[in-house]
Amino acid sequence: METTSTPAPRHSTPPWRYAIGMFGTSIPINVIKGSMLYFYVSVLGMDAAIYAGVYAVYGVIDAVDNPIFGYISDRTRSRWGRRRPYLIVGALLLLGAMIALFWVPDAVVARKTSALVIWFAIFAILAEASDSLINANYGALLPELFPAERRRALANSLRQGLQLLAMIISLGLTPLLARGILGCDVADPQCGDPTRGYELLAVIYGLVASAVIIFMALGIHENPDIAQEERPRFIPSIIQIVTNRYFWTVGVVSACFGAAMALVLGGLQFYVDHSLGGDALQATILQATVIAASIGFLALWTTVVRRYGAARTWKIALPVAAVSFLPLFFANNLIAAIIAGLCVGLGYSGMLATNDLIFARILDHDAAATGIHREGIFLSAFGVLGRLSAIPVSIALLSLGWFFGYHSGDDPGTQAGLAWRVYMSLYPFGLLTVGAMISRFIWVPADTPVDTPATPAPLGDTKET
Known part of the structure; x- marks a missing residue:
């Protein structure tokens, strides 16, 4: 009599344990982006054009390393899983790079045109590469750990809420x-060392x-069945991904948002x-108020997702996000800026609630x-377009010097106020308007039921508007 062995039950990962990782991944990259x-430009006095050039180069390098990290992760088979080792190594690398990025030696600061640029380039690229290594693995875990869309939506909402926190x-x-x-403002004539506060925060954060x-990496339970699958090959995978229409539609829309x-x-x-005409306290009040309100908006958008689905809600959120930037152009005091910022929070949270769910469906x-x-490699290939968004950001920064005469904190020109209004409102509006227009022509794969066995089909056959 033939007997069949019963497979060991698969341990599930609590959504909160996975989601808390977003709190950890978000702190360093948001300090760097924010x-x-x-x-470097206002405190250390680096020319904005030089900064823009380095930033563009580091965006290109980061776009190249992204799919490599994803490919290596997808092919990894170890007793610790495919993703966990890289999450731990990436966290330690990011710690060192982030501290070095903001803890610049005085001798380097004094040589603004040479050593400072080299220091900035090295540690900005290392920090971004470490972030890519972490997120190539962290993002790839969402569809694997939570194959059912309702539980996946819960995990995504939790992690996006923690990201906002x-x-x-x-x-x-x-x-x-x-x-x-912890430090002092460079605009204060009594300020001795305006870098001190950033140095201490880099260590703490x-x-x-x-x-x-x-902590998150040690508590996740990857799917052991995947270890028995064929390992993806790099060149065939890249060819299939770049010839997939979603790469050039959803990927571009996401890059516009990024x-x-x-x-x-x-x-x-x-x-x-x-x-x-505000100060550090007003900057804190504006950012904290907008982000806190976005948590409430995220709950609203999550409800819309449950009712109408991720694809339809995503297409609604894009034009809302685009228009939400325009009020920033007209704000002339903190109260008006907070009201304008709440509009941004509404559109931003809509994208948070939907964008990753769209990617998960494609995966x-x-x-x-x-x-x-x-x-890993599929999500990282999409990430190439997102990382290349450093190029339009660099062009936008360069344009402030071309059109408004803004070069640095030491040389702001006479139209700095108008320059940063355009930078904060009209440029983002233009980018997301392009994304919203592209989204109108996109069909997104329908949700695959968790208990339904996978049946090979040409990509794009199953659709949901």
């Missing part, structure tokens, strides 16, 4: 902490973030200083069509 530009700390509190409590990422938010995060402190469909789980 303060790196201000720190991390943003309150890393974006909202940073100006006040770095320029007030880095330690907290790395500890949270490692570039728009990079502009806003990097420019907010300049906007408060030059356009509103599900790819696995069903090919029989291979290659979430």
Whole structure:
């Protein structure tokens, strides 16, 4: 008599344990996106054009390493899983790179045109590469750990809420902490060392973030069945991905959103200083209020997702997000800026609630069509377009010098207020308008039921508007 062995039950990962990782991954990258530009251009006096050039190069390098990290992760088979080792190593690398990025030796600062640029380039690229290594693995875990869309939506909402909480700390509190409590403001003539606050925060934020990422990584349970699958090959996978229409539609839309938010995060402190005539405290109040309100908006958008589905809600959120940036152009005081910022929070939270769910559906469909789980390389290939958004951000920064005469904190020109209004409102509006228009022509794969076996089918056959 033939007997069949019963497979060992698969341990499930609690959504909160996975979601808390987003708190750890969000702190460093948001400090970098929100303060790196201000720190190097306004505090250290680097020319904005030089910064833009380095930023564009580091975006290209980061776009190249993204699919490599995903490919290596997809092919990894170890007793610790495919993703866990890279999450832990990436957390430690990011800790060191982030501290070095903001802890610049005095001798390097004194040589603004040579050593400072080299220091900035090395550690900005290392920090971004470490972030890519972490997120190539963290993002790939969402569809694997939570194959059912309702549980996946719960995990995604939790992690996006934790991301917003991390943003309150890393974006909202940073100006006040770095320029007030732990350090001093470069605009204050009595300020001795305006870099001190940023140095201390880099250490504190880095330690907290790395500890949270490692805690998350040690508590996840990857699917052991995937270890028996065929390992994806690099060149065939890349060819299939770049010839997949979703790469050039959903990927471009997501890149437009990423570039728009990079502009806003990097420019907010300049906007408060030059356009509103405010200080570090006002920058903290504006950022913290908007991000806190976004948590409530996220709950609203999650309800809409449950009723209408991720695809339809995503197409609604895009034009809302585009229009939401326009009020920032007209704000002339803190109260008006907070009201305008709440509009941004509404559109931003709509994208948070839907964008990753769209990617997860595409990853599900790819696995069903090919029989291979290659979430890492697939998601990282999409990330190439997102990382290349550094190029339009760099062009936008360069344009401030071309059109408005803004070059640095030492040489802001006579139209700095108008320059940063345009940077914070019209440029993001334009980018997301392009994304919203493209989205009208996109069909998104329908949700694959968790208990339905995968049946190979050409990518794009199953659709949902």
